[in-house]
Amino acid sequence: MTVSLSSGDADTRSLTYSTYRRLRAEILSGRLQPGEKLKIHELAERLQVSPTLVREALSRLTADNVVVATPQRGFRVTPITAEDVRDLTRARIEIEMVCLRRSLERGDVAWEAHILAALHRLVHTHPEPGSVDENWADVHGQFHKALVAACDSRWLLQVREQLFVQAERYRWINVRMSPETRDLGDEHREIAEAAIRRDLPRTCELMEHHLRLTETMTLEALAAAASASLSVPGARTEGYQKAAA
């Protein structure tokens, strides 16, 4: 039996998807802030779509763990806490190590070429200072994906991708609140070279250092955001308050 969608169903599905993508981009870029209440009717009006579509998109974002649904209180952007940053970093390091090991064992010449191409694009893409540059974030994500592309486990890669998306939420707070004190170009180049040499211990060491630096900067930025919320009454930083502890 063939099931065919009417064009109306297809339109609704693509509208649901585009609403989901827009809200997700607003959360990942920090336009919608951690802890912020997501009012369905306000969002529907602003995005010019129906409240039903917004509700569907928010339910889907709940599955991505970037939105939390609370009975009677509706939807909120998942708050960011210091504990969560530490736990996420630990999980990312563990999963990256496994994916890197399997990728380095299986990678061939095409995999090496793919890493070098992704690195080349990354070092020639310059993010807008002080803002979240979606293009840079995309090119950066592609580089990290290229490193683990030869890993032969779809499930491991899927879990890794989920953790990567979670960590993207921290990027905007870093760029807004921390001065750029690291040389990302060198960090990425060294990781790529170690991976292509099949030097697994060095690749893992460099990757851990890369992720730990992001963790440190994020924790500093969270502490700064929390103290700003204490000194500026009404500041929209309630989503970080626990991070001060």
Ligand SMILES: [Zn+2]
């Ligand atoms: Zn990176």
